[in-house]
Amino acid sequence: MSIIVNRDTKVLCQGVGKAGSFHLKGCKDYGTKMVAGVQPKKGGTTVEGVPVFHTVRQAVRATGADASMIFVPAPGAADAVLEAADAGIKTVVCITEGVPVLDMSRTKALLKSRYPGVRLIGPNCPGIITPGECKIGIMPGYIHKKGRVGILSKSGTLTYEAVHQTTAAGLGQTTCVGIGGDPILGSTYLDLLPLFEADPETEAIVLIGEIGGDAEKQAAEYWKAHMKKPMVAFVAGRTAPKGKRMGHAGAIVGGADDTADAKLKMLASYGIHAVDNPSLIGAEVAKVLGK
Amino acid sequence: MKLHEYQAKDLLEATGVRVLKGAVASDPAGIEAAIATLSPGGPWVVKAQVHAGGRGKAGGVKLAKTREDLREKARAILGMTLVSNQTGPQGVKVRKILLVEACDIAHEIYVSILMDRKEGRPLVVASAEGGMEIEELAATHPEKILKEHLDPLAGMQPHQARDLAYRLAPGEAPDSPVPAALAELLMGLSRAFFKYDASLVEVNPLIITPSKDVIALDAKVALEDNALFRHPELEALRDVAEENPKEVKAAEAGLNYIALDGNIGCLVNGAGLAMATMDLIKLHGGAPNNFLDVGGGANKDTMLAAFKLLLGDPQVKGILVNIFGGIVRCDLVAQGVIDAAKEVSLAVPMVVRLEGTNAEQGRALLATSGLPITPAAGFNEATLKIVEAVRGK
Numbered sequence: 107m108s109i110i111v112n113r114d115t116k117v118l119c120q121g122v123g124k125a126g127s128f129h130l131k132g133c134k135d136y137g138t139k140m141v142a143g144v145q146p147k148k149g150g151t152t153v154e155g156v157p158v159f160h161t162v163r164q165a166v167r168a169t170g171a172d173a174s175m176i177f178v179p180a181p182g183a184a185d186a187v188l189e190a191a192d193a194g195i196k197t198v199v200c201i202t203e204g205v206p207v208l209d210m211s212r213t214k215a216l217l218k219s220r221y222p223g224v225r226l227i228g229p230n231c232p233g234i235i236t237p238g239e240c241k242i243g244i245m246p247g248y249i250h251k252k253g254r255v256g257i258l259s260k261s262g263t264l265t266y267e268a269v270h271q272t273t274a275a276g277l278g279q280t281t282c283v284g285i286g287g288d289p290i291l292g293s294t295y296l297d298l299l300p301l302f303e304a305d306p307e308t309e310a311i312v313l314i315g316e317i318g319g320d321a322e323k324q325a326a327e328y329w330k331a332h333m334k335k336p337m338v339a340f341v342a343g344r345t346a347p348k349g350k351r352m353g354h355a356g357a358i359v360g361g362a363d364d365t366a367d368a369k370l371k372m373l374a375s376y377g378i379h380a381v382d383n384p385s386l387i388g389a390e391v392a393k394v395l396g397k
Numbered sequence: 398m399k400l401h402e403y404q405a406k407d408l409l410e411a412t413g414v415r416v417l418k419g420a421v422a423s424d425p426a427g428i429e430a431a432i433a434t435l436s437p438g439g440p441w442v443v444k445a446q447v448h449a450g451g452r453g454k455a456g457g458v459k460l461a462k463t464r465e466d467l468r469e470k471a472r473a474i475l476g477m478t479l480v481s482n483q484t485g486p487q488g489v490k491v492r493k494i495l496l497v498e499a500c501d502i503a504h505e506i507y508v509s510i511l512m513d514r515k516e517g518r519p520l521v522v523a524s525a526e527g528g529m530e531i532e533e534l535a536a537t538h539p540e541k542i543l544k545e546h547l548d549p550l551a552g553m554q555p556h557q558a559r560d561l562a563y564r565l566a567p568g569e570a571p572d573s574p575v576p577a578a579l580a581e582l583l584m585g586l587s588r589a590f591f592k593y594d595a596s597l598v599e600v601n602p603l604i605i606t607p608s609k610d611v612i613a614l615d616a617k618v619a620l621e622d623n624a625l626f627r628h629p630e631l632e633a634l635r636d637v638a639e640e641n642p643k644e645v646k647a648a649e650a651g652l653n654y655i656a657l658d659g660n661i662g663c664l665v666n667g668a669g670l671a672m673a674t675m676d677l678i679k680l681h682g683g684a685p686n687n688f689l690d691v692g693g694g695a696n697k698d699t700m701l702a703a704f705k706l707l708l709g710d711p712q713v714k715g716i717l718v719n720i721f722g723g724i725v726r727c728d729l730v731a732q733g734v735i736d737a738a739k740e741v742s743l744a745v746p747m748v749v750r751l752e753g754t755n756a757e758q759g760r761a762l763l764a765t766s767g768l769p770i771t772p773a774a775g776f777n778e779a780t781l782k783i784v785e786a787v788r789g790k
Contacts, residue, residue, distance in 0.1 A: 180626070181626060181627075204623045205623065206623045206627070207512055207621055208519075208591065208594055208621070209624075210517070211512065211518055211549035212549045214517045215518070215548065215549050215550055216550070232723070244723060244724055245723055246724075246753055246754055249753065259669070260669065261667060261669020261672075261673075262667050262669060262670075263666055263667025263669060263670035263723065264669030264670045264672075264673050265669070266723055267670060267673070267721060267776065270721070270752065287668060289514045290514060290517045314669070316672065317672075318514075321514075340673070342669050342673045343672040344675075344680075345657065345675040345678075345679050345685055346672060346675075346688070347657065350655050350688075351622075352655060352668060352688055353668025353671060353688065353690045357668065357672070382676075383777065384673040385775060385776040386777075
């Protein structure tokens with residue numbers, strides 16, 4: 107079992123320029139059912155052996171795609187999300203970095219009111235992967251291994267670190283979701299934690315947070331109230347100076363509550379296994395699962 | 398991108414907010430020219446134009462009653478080093494000042510608009526008790542803070558502005574012009590927030606004068622960097638003199654860099670891993686010199702620029718390279734390290750950890766390069782090694 111995506115997920119790729127086609131190939135090589143590319147003016151051509159359409163509606167009609175991976179540049183990314191939703195795509199993964207916050211604010215409001223069944227992941231995220239079945243995103247597929255741990259993270263390379271460690275510890279992963287590093291995200295920890303709790307194969311959850319905002323606190327409260335599976339957490343940015351944006355648009359320390367130290371203490375106070383050393387995430391999960 | 402008060406006032410005025418603009422000066426001749434444009438009868442206020450807050454308490458805002466007094470205070474503030482609770486102990490140099498007519502104040506209000514991350518919608522935060530620091534008020538009297546969410550698709554609605562206005566200026570007579578003027582000013586702030594893709598619009602204080610005028614006496618606007626492509630004309634408002642010179646240099650080279658005050662230079666791919674690397678250095682007793690994310694498309698040129706930046710910094714006593722290759726190929730990173738180290742002599746210890754795509758080829762390249770590079774197998778080991786190498790330096 108897994109969450110959101112599996113071997114039956116049919117994926118199209120919006121934006122098949124240099125980055126889009128490179129990762130379309132990477133996903134296809136991994137074994138993902140890549141059924142279409144979408145880019146205006148490129149309809150009728152093929153990219154990496156996959157047919158390309160002018161619009162998402164055309165692509166969905168012809169291929170029955172039910173998930174989308176977006177590489178459309180930032181100025182058009184929010185529109186691409188809405189185009190996918192409007193064409194009936196249920197899982198939209200937006201990899202694009204640098205989407206204006208107001209665009210996301212508006213897109214989220216529209217998704218909520220007009221397309222409530224659509225799940226948006228990202229933007230500014232590495233994507234989602236169910237090892238051995240479906241990879242939608244830019245993560246290196248080969249470090250993953252089918253297994254027992256669900257991973258949720260705001261960061262890309264730090265997720266790879268947690269994947270690498272849980273693979274090395276022989277635990278493997280059920281599904282890994284990079285939710286993205288922006289202030290406004292399509293899916294938050296809160297949207298995804300219930301899915302991991304309900305997934306019979308997920309035995310433990312790794313949550314990787316960052317400075318800024320209070321998403322980790324909301325996750326901890328939800329975990330305490332509704333979840334039985336153990337959670338291991340790390341929060342990046344203890345050394346971050348106040349008021350500086352640390353690469354990710356969402357990673358800015360504002361008040362005293364959103365520092366990494368405060369978040370780690372808060373997570374531990376809820377009974378979550380909070381680690382302060384990011385190289386010990388895998389070891390902590392192994393310990394928690396008694397392996 | 399942060400803006401100066403005088404720039405913020407220009408932008409707000411264009412969306413219908415009543416402000417007192419005054420005149421800006423950046424040198425002694427400019428002070429004379431500015432004084433000539435002000436109304437002849439005082440008093441006036443001289444305000445330091447720096448990006449940091451807390452100017453008033455730091456001596457960067459002064460009232461002047463006579464022309465001579467105004468000239469003297471303007472000259473004193475221009476060029477001073479202003480140290481406030483937001484500048485750090487080294488302070489910031491005042492390069493520009495704003496001279497403006499002083500105003501009688503009957504009532505001070507606080508108002509700001511920012512993005513509420515949790516709700517995903519813009520939020521108006523306001524208080525009938527302006528003038529003081531809002532964080533302080535929020536901590537001591539949270540009930541005095543008003544909050545009103547805005548629909549991102551519709552903006553502020555007139556009824557929301559009216560409701561806020563009546564709550565922010567209670568006790569006005571039924572025929573007072575204040576509530577309507579205040580509501581219109583709030584609408585103007587909302588228009589500015591959406592029009593400029595602002596991340597913050599703040600007025601503290603927003604004042605009501607004894608003659609019932611409603612004026613934004615101060616103004617703070619920050620623009621969202623990711624939306625600047627929509628506003629090329631606003632890019633000209635960037636004041637690089639207010640930014641860290643190392644960060645300006647890094648930005649020119651396309652690097653995502655933030656200067657810190659430690660001695661271990663960090664070169665990492667990915668923002669999260671870059672933060673975690675700094676954290677681990679600190680956990681092991683070291684001090685990171687910087688945040689540096691070379692990103693997913695790191696090539697030879699960006700690596701070279703990154704190394705030049707770190708090696709050219711006298712504070713850097715050792716360098717840690719931590720790469721988890723996903724899209725980035727480790728053999729290309731290794732080649733970049735080798736080329737850069739040959740071009741800019743490597744005078745400090747360097748620890749390199751490569752993991753992920755083509756990591757073995759990358760490690761082999763470094764091992765046979767003849768350069769004094771210490772390889773490390775894991776994330777933890779790498780940070781321990783660099784902390785050990787710079788200890789006592």
